[in-house]
Amino acid sequence: MTKYEREIYHIITGSVKHLTVEQIYMEIKNKYPKVVLATVYNNVNKLWKAGLIRKVSVENMPDRYDRLTRHDHLVCQRCGRLADISFEDLTVSLRRQLGEDFLSYDLKVFYLCPDCRKQEKNKDNI
Amino acid sequence: MTKYEREIYHIITGSVKHLTVEQIYMEIKNKYPKVVLATVYNNVNKLWKAGLIRKVSVENMPDRYDRLTRHDHLVCQRCGRLADISFEDLTVSLRRQLGEDFLSYDLKVFYLCPDCRKQEKNKDNI
DNA sequence: CTAAATGCAAACTATTTGCAACGAT
DNA sequence: ATCGTTGCAAATAGTTTGCATTTAG
Helix, strand or coil, X not given: CCHHHHHHHHHHHCCCCCEEHHHHHXXXXXXXXXXXXHXXXXXXXXXXXXXXXXXXXXXXXCCEEECXXXXXXXXXXXXXXXXXXXXXXXXXXXXXXXXXXXXXXXXXXXXXCHHHHHHXXXXXXX | CCHHHHHHHHHHHCCCCCEEHHHHHHHHHHHCCCCCHHHHHHHHHHHHHCCCCEEECCCCXXXXXXXXXXXXXXXXXXXXXXXXXXXXXXXXXXXXXXXXXXXXXXXXXXXXCHHHHHHHHHHHHC
16 A cells, blocks of 8 residues: 555545545645645545445535445435435345345435525525 | 427336436437437436436446336446346335435445456456 | 656546527417 | 527536656565
8 A cells, every 4th residue: 555545545434524536635635745636536446446445426426435334325415415324234135135146235315404404495485 | 398308208218228318319319310418418407307307326437317216226336237126115114214304215236247247257267 | 676656737528508599489 | 579498619527547757665
């Protein structure tokens, strides 16, 4: 593992946030001011391909990265904000129902985050 | 609904495929040769925002569009190919476990599609 | 000394936007 | 006549790539 790889790995896994490449880049820049965005992209991809981090894709949002610890996501339908949830582990039941040997699964639950719910209410009252 | 909107809606919902905007565009072009890509994007977005179709985002893939009929997806980890599956409906149990009033959910199960599995095997044998 | 990682710029893909012309009410 | 839709071109966002240079083992 190189300096940046390790750094990026720790930024991603040592936080409960869901950071975009841009955000990771900003954070690394504090410590290593001459890093460039492409390097972050390269390392993040390397980590992802090595199965060390998780990539979270949501429609109309840049990809975000996450630690592997088992959990699911609550996604705001409107602003894309992510929050962690721990719904029951579906592995066994997927295996039973699908028979397929699958590698992993990804469960996203859509909702309106508190902020966006507020905005919706305000709209109604106008 | 305009001509294109209706057409696009039928292309998406009348098939079990998971088409990209590019593919929808190609298909429409047969019937209406002077349609442009941007129009397809606009209409697909309109339909999506109206809640009439589903958008399927997978890492490193262009977005694909799908009918609403309840089903989940099997996603090839390697080539991104999509297949439909009907895993048990999680709505009730999500509501029970999360308490949150959520809008919908999205379950993707990753696997290696037959083609990609073959390729993996070939690699091993070299 | 070698191989891999980095910085940098340019390229690319997917998608969106602004605007003038068009078409349907 | 008006307003939304289309065609078109240009812009943007996110991401990847090629290559010369640097770095680490």
